[in-house]
Amino acid sequence: MKKMMKAIGITILAGSLLVACNNNEEAENNEPVTEEEVTDAENNETDDEGENTENDSESGGGSAFAPGNFEDQLDLKIGDTGQVSSNVGDFELTIESIKFEDEVDNRSAQFEHFYVADVKFKNIGEEAMLAEDMVGIFDITHELSQTGTGTYINQYFDSFEAVSGRVNPGEEISAQLLFDVYGSDEHYIRVNEGLVASNGVKNQVIWTFSESDLD
Structure with a gap:
């Protein structure tokens, strides 16, 4: 127990x-x-x-593009220089002269006239750019509220060189751009509206000219 x-x-x-x-x-x-x-x-x-x-x-979160460096320039004339800010760099375009041609390489215009623009591009940014990125953003139209007849068409004609190559900061290049256009009292060379709307180009630049201004 x-x-x-x-x-x-x-x-x-x-x-x-x-x-x-x-x-x-x-x-x-x-x-x-x-x-x-x-x-x-x-x-x-x-x-x-x-x-x-x-x-x-x-990692790129937030705004897709930084604010543009330049304001819109909507009333430029032949001889004026426009400044463009895009997502691939900043540059200047000077339209030095424009003339029209009825035929190029024994071919008639698809619309009504060929316009030949003597231009100069200058890279004013901090990085090298491709010349084709500069020239390819522009189109020509006779009515700002409508789609333009397209960009330059050098590549379809033997008499005109394609615009290409590397453009370093501070470097300038000269070129001739061929456009196919309808006849009109006024024409406009401008940044493609779709690129401005999508923020690929951050400001609009427009040159206005009439047939009386042409060489």
Whole structure:
């Protein structure tokens, strides 16, 4: 009987010790959070958000293009220089003269006249550009509210060289551009409206001329 009571006493003591240990562990795990710990957690969360924002900026998140460097120039004439800001660089275009031709390479115009524009491009940005990126953004039209008759068509005629090559910052190139146009009292050479609308080119530039201005 004494042995049995002793065994029961040992069992109760072991159970008490186990309960006490568990209570101590729960007490340690459920200690109240101090104000200092809350502040540290908030600071860590803020730091993480700041890193994510910085990473988004570096990876291209946010605005697709930076603001343009130039305002719209809508009333240029033959001889004037327009400044263009695009997503591939900044440059100047000077339309030095324009003349019309009835035939080129023994071929008649698809519409009504051929216009030949003597132009000069200058890279005024900080990075090299392709000449075809400069010239390819322009079209010609006789009505600003309508789609133009297209860009220059040098590539379809042996008498005209294609405009291509690398243009370094500060470098100028001269070229002749051939256009096929309808007859009209006024014509406009401008940046393609679709490129302006899509923000590929950040400002509009328009030259206005009449047939009386032509060489």
